Amino acid sequence: RVWFSQPDDAEKWDETDYVDLGYDGQKITAAVSWGNQVFVFKKTKMFVFYGNSTDADGGTVFNYRAVDNAFPGNDTEIYQGQVCVAPDGLYVWTSQGVFFTNGGTPRLVSEPIQRMFTSTVSGYSPTATTLAAIGNGTGMSLYHKGTLYWTGIGAQGVYWYTLTDGQWSRWNATGYGLVTNSDTLYTAGLTGIYSLSDSVTTVNGTAFSSYYVSPYSAFGSPGVEKTVRQTELHGSGTVDLSWGKDFQSHGYAKSVTMLNGRGLDRTAIRGESLSWKVSGTGAWSLNRVIPFLREQRGIGVKT
Numbered sequence: 034r035v036w037f038s039q040p041d042d043a044e045k046w047d048e049t050d051y052v053d054l055g056y057d058g059q060k061i062t063a064a065v066s067w068g069n070q071v072f073v074f075k076k077t078k079m080f081v082f083y084g085n086s087t088d089a090d091g092g093t094v095f096n097y098r099a100v101d102n103a104f105p106g107n108d109t110e111i112y113q114g115q116v117c118v119a120p121d122g123l124y125v126w127t128s129q130g131v132f133f134t135n136g137g138t139p140r141l142v143s144e145p146i147q148r149m150f151t152s153t154v155s156g157y158s159p160t161a162t163t164l165a166a167i168g169n170g171t172g173m174s175l176y177h178k179g180t181l182y183w184t185g186i187g188a189q190g191v192y193w194y195t196l197t198d199g200q201w202s203r204w205n206a207t208g209y210g211l212v213t214n215s216d217t218l219y220t221a222g223l224t225g226i227y228s229l230s231d232s233v234t235t236v237n238g239t240a241f242s243s244y245y246v247s248p249y250s251a252f253g254s255p256g257v258e259k260t261v262r263q264t265e266l267h268g269s270g271t272v273d274l275s276w277g278k279d280f281q282s283h284g285y286a287k288s289v290t291m292l293n294g295r296g297l298d299r300t301a302i303r304g305e306s307l308s309w310k311v312s313g314t315g316a317w318s319l320n321r322v323i324p325f326l327r328e329q330r331g332i333g334v335k336t
Contacts, residue, residue, distance in 0.1 A: 034051050034052070034053050034054070035051060035052050035054060035061070035064070035073055035080075035082075035095075036050065036051045037050045037051065037052075037093075037095060038050070049092060049093075050093060050095075052082075052095050052097065054073070054075075054080055054099070057075075057078075059075040059076045059077065059078065060075065060076075060110065061073055061074070061075060062074060062075065062076075062110045062111055062112050062113075063111050063112055063113045063115070063116055064113075065113070065116045065118060065123060067118055067122060067123055067135070068135075069083070069084070070082060070083050070136055072116075072123060072134075074111040074116065074125070075111070076104075076107055076108070076109070076110055076111065077101075077102055077103060077104055077105075077107055078099065078100065078101055078102075078103055079099075079100040079103040079104075079134070079139065080097050080098070080099050080100070081097060081098050081100070081136050082095055082096065082097040083096055083097065083098070083136070084096050100138055100139070103132075103134075103138065103139050104125065104127045104129060104132055104139060105129065106128070106129040107127040107128050107129050108128050109127065109128045111125060111126075111127060114173040114174055115127070115174060115183075116174065117174035117175065117176055117181045117182075117183070118176060119176045119181060120176075121133075121135060122134055122135030122136075123135070124142070124174075124181055124196070125139060126174065126183055128150065129141075129150055130142075130143040130144075130147055130150050131143035131196070142196075142199075143201065145200075145201045146194070146201045146203070179197060179198070180195050180196065180197040181195060181196040181197075182194070182195050183195075240314035240315070241314060241315075242312065242313075242314055243312065243313060243314075243317075244310060244311060244312035244313070245310070245311055245312075245319065246283070246308060246309075246310045247308050247309050247310070247322070248308065249277070249280055249306045249307065249308040250306065250307060250308065251305065251306050252307065252324075252326060255305075256305060257305060258303060258304060258305050259303070259304070259305075259307075259326050259327075260301060260302070260303040260326065260327045261276065261301060261302045261303075261307060261324045261325065261326060261327075262299070262301050262325050262326070262327045263297060263298060263299045263300075263301075263325045264276075264297070264298045264300070264309065264322065264323065264324050264325070265295065265296070265297050265322075265323040265325070266289055266291055266295070266296040266297070266298070266311070266319060266321075266322055266323075267291070267294060267295055267319070267320045267321040267322075267323070268291050268294065268296075268317065268318045268319040268320045268321070269291055269294065269317060269318050270290075270291060270313060270315055270316055270317025270318060271288060271289065271290045271291070271313060271315060271317065272288075272289055272291075272296075272311040272312060272313040272317050272319065273286035273287065273288055273289070273311065273312045273313065274286060274287055274288075274289050274298050274300075274309065274310070274311055275287070275309070275310050276300070276302040276307060276308070276309050276310075277307070277308045277309075277310065278302055278303065278304025278305075278306070278307055278308075279304045279305055279306050280306060283308070283309075283310045284302070285300075286310075286312070287300050291317075307324070309322060309324070
């Protein structure tokens, strides 16, 4: 049974504004709008609501057409995340392939990757684990800049399928999972799928290069030259520490490992205004920087 709210008032429902689609042992598992149509999905059937009319008693008639055997051979439920809404219509991921429809009978559009649905292929998960994963709430679909993306979890880990101008591509990330690694976020960008996780230290095999540069400071004595004899770092990980003086570029960097939360560098620097920089390619955090100042020298010519 599909219920319809009153026009322009989604919180009010008339007791007669519904349509029974028949009980055939299949559940209604997804409903998607596209254009001026509403698509309702069962496992093998699709219903397209395309407008309203009025009956002889003045009541509302919700016009629809049913497409039986819309997805031949499909044996898994079609959930919301399996239906990708695109400008030209809907793309529906099923256990028998990906189908396209804009209101008519769905047609198969996944022929280039059809073996993935009908047999076990090296490097691909078996059908039983692959397709069920996309439909059980762990996967999703989206459209962005002319490309359709599907994500899910299979025996090989997280995988993505994309469809761009009729061309299919697949990525796989063994060891990553949206369920087991709940701190990992996957999103679609202009050129592909991206992941964000606080446990990742490389991008496509290249180590992150992160850094922080402090503002130049006179340390409370403008115009006075002072010397930093050593620097104490509090945090975790290993960083490269360098100092800059009098708004010049930062000099030679020394590696400092913060064992038990503390690291020490004995490189000296002298100047009127000083700035420190830390950088690293691994995971690191910095809570505090303590420069140990020695003598101060006043303004004037030094000999």
